[in-house]
Amino acid sequence: MTGGLPVVETRGLVKTFGDDVHACASIDLTVRQGEIVALLGPSGSGKSTLLRHLNGLTRPDSGDIRVLGVDVVTAKGAALRALRRRVGVVFQQFNLVGRLTVMENVLNGALGRVRGPRYGIVTWPKSVRVEAFEHLDRVGLADRAYQRAGSLSGGQQQRVAIARALLQRPELVLADEPVASLDPETAASVMDLLVRVCREDGLTMVCTLHQIELALQWTRRVVGLRRGEVRLDEPTGALDAVRLRGLYLSDPVTVP
Amino acid sequence: MSPRARSAAPSPPRPAPASPPGRGVPGLPRVPRSGRRMAAWGFPLVFAVLGVVALDHLGVGVGGLVAGFGEVVALLARAVPPTLADPATTFAHVLDTLWMAVAGTALATVPAAVLGVLAASRIRTVRSAALGVIVACRAVPDVVFAVFFVAAIGIGPLPGVLALGLHSVGMLGKLFAEAVEQADTGVREAVAGTGAGPAQRLLGGVLPQVAPSWVAAILYRLDINFRGSVLLGAVGAGGIGLDLKTAFGFTDYREATGVALVTVAVVLLVEGVSVALRGQLLGAGGARAVPAVHATRVPWTRGRFATHLAGWGALALAAVAFWRVGASPAALADAAAGSVRALGDFFPPDFAPVAGLLGGGLLETAAIALGATFLGTLAGVPLGLAAARAVAPNDGVRLGARTVLVGLRSIPDLLLVLVFVAAFGLMDGPVAGTLALAVFTAALVAKLVADDAEELRSGPREAVLSAGAGPVQELTVAVLGQLTPRLTAITLYALDVNLRAFFILGIVGAGELGYALSQHIRALNHDVVTAIVLPVFVLVLAVEAVSARLRSVLR
Ligand SMILES: Nc1ncnc2c1ncn2[C@@H]1O[C@H](COP(=O)(O)OP(=O)(O)O)[C@@H](O)[C@H]1O
Ligand SMILES: [Mg+2]
Numbered sequence: 001m002t003g004g005l006p007v008v009e010t011r012g013l014v015k016t017f018g019d020d021v022h023a024c025a026s027i028d029l030t031v032r033q034g035e036i037v038a039l040l041g042p043s044g045s046g047k048s049t050l051l052r053h054l055n056g057l058t059r060p061d062s063g064d065i066r067v068l069g070v071d072v073v074t075a076k077g078a079a080l081r082a083l084r085r086r087v088g089v090v091f092q093q094f095n096l097v098g099r100l101t102v103m104e105n106v107l108n109g110a111l112g113r114v115r116g117p118r119y120g121i122v123t124w125p126k127s128v129r130v131e132a133f134e135h136l137d138r139v140g141l142a143d144r145a146y147q148r149a150g151s152l153s154g155g156q157q158q159r160v161a162i163a164r165a166l167l168q169r170p171e172l173v174l175a176d177e178p179v180a181s182l183d184p185e186t187a188a189s190v191m192d193l194l195v196r197v198c199r200e201d202g203l204t205m206v207c208t209l210h211q212i213e214l215a216l217q218w219t220r221r222v223v224g225l226r227r228g229e230v231r232l233d234e235p236t237g238a239l240d241a242v243r244l245r246g247l248y249l250s251d252p253v254t255v256p
Numbered sequence: 257m258s259p260r261a262r263s264a265a266p267s268p269p270r271p272a273p274a275s276p277p278g279r280g281v282p283g284l285p286r287v288p289r290s291g292r293r294m295a296a297w298g299f300p301l302v303f304a305v306l307g308v309v310a311l312d313h314l315g316v317g318v319g320g321l322v323a324g325f326g327e328v329v330a331l332l333a334r335a336v337p338p339t340l341a342d343p344a345t346t347f348a349h350v351l352d353t354l355w356m357a358v359a360g361t362a363l364a365t366v367p368a369a370v371l372g373v374l375a376a377s378r379i380r381t382v383r384s385a386a387l388g389v390i391v392a393c394r395a396v397p398d399v400v401f402a403v404f405f406v407a408a409i410g411i412g413p414l415p416g417v418l419a420l421g422l423h424s425v426g427m428l429g430k431l432f433a434e435a436v437e438q439a440d441t442g443v444r445e446a447v448a449g450t451g452a453g454p455a456q457r458l459l460g461g462v463l464p465q466v467a468p469s470w471v472a473a474i475l476y477r478l479d480i481n482f483r484g485s486v487l488l489g490a491v492g493a494g495g496i497g498l499d500l501k502t503a504f505g506f507t508d509y510r511e512a513t514g515v516a517l518v519t520v521a522v523v524l525l526v527e528g529v530s531v532a533l534r535g536q537l538l539g540a541g542g543a544r545a546v547p548a549v550h551a552t553r554v555p556w557t558r559g560r561f562a563t564h565l566a567g568w569g570a571l572a573l574a575a576v577a578f579w580r581v582g583a584s585p586a587a588l589a590d591a592a593a594g595s596v597r598a599l600g601d602f603f604p605p606d607f608a609p610v611a612g613l614l615g616g617g618l619l620e621t622a623a624i625a626l627g628a629t630f631l632g633t634l635a636g637v638p639l640g641l642a643a644a645r646a647v648a649p650n651d652g653v654r655l656g657a658r659t660v661l662v663g664l665r666s667i668p669d670l671l672l673v674l675v676f677v678a679a680f681g682l683m684d685g686p687v688a689g690t691l692a693l694a695v696f697t698a699a700l701v702a703k704l705v706a707d708d709a710e711e712l713r714s715g716p717r718e719a720v721l722s723a724g725a726g727p728v729q730e731l732t733v734a735v736l737g738q739l740t741p742r743l744t745a746i747t748l749y750a751l752d753v754n755l756r757a758f759f760i761l762g763i764v765g766a767g768e769l770g771y772a773l774s775q776h777i778r779a780l781n782h783d784v785v786t787a788i789v790l791p792v793f794v795l796v797l798a799v800e801a802v803s804a805r806l807r808s809v810l811r
Binding site: 055057081082083084085086087088089091093095096097099100103104108109110111112113116117118119121122126129130133146161164168 | 440442445446448449450451452453455457459461463465467468552555
């Protein structure tokens with residue numbers, strides 16, 4: 001592993017839903033500056049939950065979480081918002097406002113650094129609009145800026161969401177199943193875009209995936225989760241698909 | 257509701273336990289008894305029995321029904337051809353009424369938006385407080401608010417506007433809150449994830465999502481408020497409602513028809529505009545191709561132009577409406593001060609003059625509401641099904657049913673009551689009131705049933721048809737089977753509406769209690785007015801509580 005500064009550090013992170021759903025069972029994870037890490041594991045293994053802890057959307061039952069040097073567990077209000085500004089998130093369902101234009105959706109990425117609420121493109125400063133436009137250009141959708149986001153294809157919508165995350169000028173990118181809703185070809189091009197911008201800008205990325213092939217192809221390090229535990233944490237080169245399948249085999253005691 | 261029945265309702269179907277020997281048919285698991293099933297079967301039965309008992313109590317029989325409609329027809333015969341003694345004044349009054357509706361709706365929007373957002377808050381105390389205000393505004397009928405404001409600041413359009421506004425806060429606040437709750441949480445998280453503050457999250461993540469349904473709710477309310485403002489005219493807010501009441505008062509039925517036709521035409525016009533605009537808003541939104549633009553200057557597309565036009569236009573319209581009804585800030589401040597003073601007139605209630613009347617009067621009120629709901633539902637359900645694309649056997653039937661439905665709905669409730677009371681005479685007020693409300697209910701139920709039936713999933717119908725079912729089987733299994741919970745909810749809602757309609761009956765003096773109410777309003781005995789309104793109000797709330805309970809069991 002490279003010797004960069006730790007960007008994400010969790011120690012003994014525990015999160016239980018209800019009485020018996022151990023979404024995170026004491027997770028220790030360190031991700032360093034510039035790393036691109038895949039979180040792999042079957043559905044329900046706790047990938048999303050772990051990711052949501054990293055920008056404070058979910059609060060742990062116990063454990064320490066430091067992200068970009070900030071203690072996420074205790075951060076709230078302005079301090080939490082300041083951290084969130086530095087962390088871009090890409091969601092499986094894109095989470096765009098379908099009836100707004102592409103441009104308005106991208107501009108939302110800059111909310112963390114302007115004061116006061118905004119409604120409509122013209123309420124944004126020119127400089128931010130220019131910057132948003134540059135990011136749209138980068139994801140290849142500059143000519144769609146004023147179209148309704150909902151009228152775009154899935155792959156295009158995810159590109160818009162990536163542009164929105166980039167407008168935050170993030171240091172860390174969290175991507176939760178960014179390509180799970182896309183067909184294989186589109187998925188590859190979106191993964192390519194995501195990994196490329198992170199490399200080019202030197203961003204750290206933690207990306208949950210449930211397909212082994214994608215993880216092997218696009219990332220350098222794989223963290224395997226199963227039932228809320230880290231079962232495997234290795235550079236991609238040392239892994240093969242057969243070993244990874246072990247994560248997915250059912251246990252003798254099946255979860256109801 | 258026993259705790260056992262309640263806990264049984266939401267639980268998923270459990271695997272049926274093998275039946276112990278000697279109990280039931282071996283191998284055939286018994287259908288578990290649950291509150292849900294009991295309510296589903298019990299409600300229609302109880303409702304039908306109560307409906308028949310109520311009609312009997314009021315003396316509404318089949319013979320009476322036929323005779324009654326005969327009298328209405330006779331009355332209508334005396335009401336043609338319509339006349340308009342003074343068309344210019346009539347149109348001016350229609351316009352006054354329209355401005356009243358616009359101003360009332362606009363007045364309600366801002367407080368409703370604030371309350372709606374608060375009512376969807378995750379903080380429990382905030383949510384309950386906001387919901388409390390919303391429920392209170394909704395619970396008090398606009399007519400009651402209007403009587404109060406007329407007492408507070410005198411007759412004129414402003415008390416009508418205040419009454420409409422305050423009452424509308426209830427419905428708008430509720431619809432606004434529901435829209436916020438239904439907003440995609442993913443988008444909200446995405447916006448929160450950018451480090452946005454609370455106000456930014458609201459404007460960036462929530463408002464764009466709820467805007468179409470908020471505007472649709474406002475348009476819908478405007479439509480309702482126009483009908484409402486016709487009614488308020490009859491209690492001193494002026495406008496077309498007063499003309500209607502006056503014409504009936506002088507038994508000048510031809511003039512009444514003229515005024516009524518103008519009113520209905522405007523109601524239809526307002527509804528048409530409201531429906532068209534709502535369709536535009538809530539429709540797919542038209543993925544109309546936008547020319548590729550490669551610039552940071554926002555292009556003036558048709559959609560953007562339309563949005564700006566509608567937005568600024570609405571603001572201008574509201575401003576004109578405020579000016580026309582005299583709702584200046586100073587006048588509003590005066591109204592607030594006057595209201596505080598008037599509270600002293602209305603409270604404490606003086607029960608003495610109506611003590612002997614209340615028991616029988618309340619029973620009669622409940623009977624009118626029950627009977628009207630029963631008759632109206634009987635007529636409304638088939639009409640509504642016939643008007644639904646998913647159920648109607650052919651387009652001819654559907655269009656016919658639609659026409660009847662729209663026609664019935666466009667008749668303001670005040671007009672229906674006036675017509676029936678004129679035909680039957682005030683002595684037969686309860687029967688007249690029941691029939692008027694029954695017609696009104698039929699239209700309401702038919703519309704709601706039609707809307708629901710349009711949304712029926714086609715899957716179950718196709719499954720039943722594929723199993724070789726005939727049309728009647730299809731209707732009972734696939735259509736009614738899916739609609740039953742909704743039908744119960746609709747019936748309860750109609751009952752609720754009809755109980756509140758007591759206040760309309762009161763304006764024309766139909767029914768024992770209604771007559772007393774109209775007399776005491778006229779005599780400015782405000783503390784007695786409260787004494788009559790309060791018990792009816794408690795009755796309404798009781799029905800509401802029961803219906804909320806039933807709905808939650810049936811969900
Ligand atoms: N908000 C929640 N409430 C209750 N249970 C949850 C919640 N979020 C996640 N879970 C449960 O936690 C477990 C892990 O979920 P998740 O992190 O979404 O897994 P993954 O993303 O790997 O599919 C699952 O069993 C899921 O049902
Ligand atoms: Mg997940």
